[in-house]
Amino acid sequence: xxxxxxxxxxxxxxxxxxxxxxxxxxxxxxxxxxVAIVLTDPRRTVGVMCHVVHSRPSNSxxxxxxxxxxxxxxxxxxxxxxxxxxxxxxxxxxxxxLYGGGNMFPxxxxxxHVGDDNAAWALAALARxxxxxxxxxxxxxHYRRLAWTVGPWAPEVTVVAV
Numbered sequence: 001x002x003x004x005x006x007x008x009x010x011x012x013x014x015x016x017x018x019x020x021x022x023x024x025x026x027x028x029x030x031x032x033x034x035v036a037i038v039l040t041d042p043r044r045t046v047g048v049m050c051h052v053v054h055s056r057p058s059n060s061x062x063x064x065x066x067x068x069x070x071x072x073x074x075x076x077x078x079x080x081x082x083x084x085x086x087x088x089x090x091x092x093x094x095x096x097x098l099y100g101g102g103n104m105f106p107x108x109x110x111x112x113h114v115g116d117d118n119a120a121w122a123l124a125a126l127a128r129x130x131x132x133x134x135x136x137x138x139x140x141x142h143y144r145r146l147a148w149t150v151g152p153w154a155p156e157v158t159v160v161a162v
Contacts (some may be wrong), residue, residue, distance in 0.1 A: 008149075013051040018076055020048045021150050022067040028147045030160070031100035033115035035073075035122045035138070036146050038155055039131065041089045045148035048083050050076035052144055054114065055121030073121050079128070092129060096123050097155050098136040099146050103160065106141040140158040 008025035021027050024072050027049040035055075040047045055073040081091040101119030103109055119138040126133055137144065137157050139140060150156035 010136075011049075013049055015051050015053045016076075018048065018050045018079040018083065020046065020080075021154070022046060023150045025146060026149045028145070031144045031146060032102050032104045033118060033119040034115065035098060035100040035115075037076070037080065037085065037101075037122055037126070038148055039091065039094040039147075040096075040150065041084075041094055044150065044152050046084070046087055046089060048080045049146075049148070049149060050100065051079050052076045052118060052122065055118045073118070073125060077125060092131060094131055096126050096131050096133045097148075098126075098133060098138060099144055099155070099157055101138040103139070103141050104143075 008022070010028060011019040011021055013019055013027065013029040013036070019027055023045045027038070027047060029051045031051070035052045036049055037042075037052065038047060038049045052073045055059040064155050084094065098119070101122075102116040103113045103115050116139070117155065123133070135154060143160040145158045145160050146155055
């Protein structure tokens with residue numbers, strides 16, 4: 001394995017964000033019921049991450065001036081794929097990791113919850129698009145802090161106690 005890359009820029013994603021980074025740059029987010037999808041080319045020279053709030057568009061979206069770029073899943077994937085294609089990378093040849101989809105209110109919600117829906121959607125969408133999933137950390141009653149420095153290593157996930 002190669003040496004650690006020199007530190008680069010850090011991109012912190014908030015709900016509905018999508019960010020693209022080059023090798024050595026860092027992508028970070030905090031997840032509850034939301035899902036993050038991390039995609040990279042097989043050589044791991046470019047990475048793109050999204051922070052999906054809902055797998056489906058809301059019936060009452062926020063006004064355009066406050067609308068995140070990709071709050072729903074399909075919009076997030078379109079934005080991710082567009083960034084990859086802009087760098088001449090074919091999305092279907094990428095590799096993925098998935099994180100989040102937690103049940104943030106397990107004492108109140110004991111049946112299927114929004115985190116389950118988000119996780120199921122993400123797995124199905126990547127399978128539909130032919131993207132290979134290398135790893136996942138989905139579900140459970142906790143928040144996750146996710147960070148990935150674009151390169152040969154897997155993303156780092158830390159459980160956050162509340």
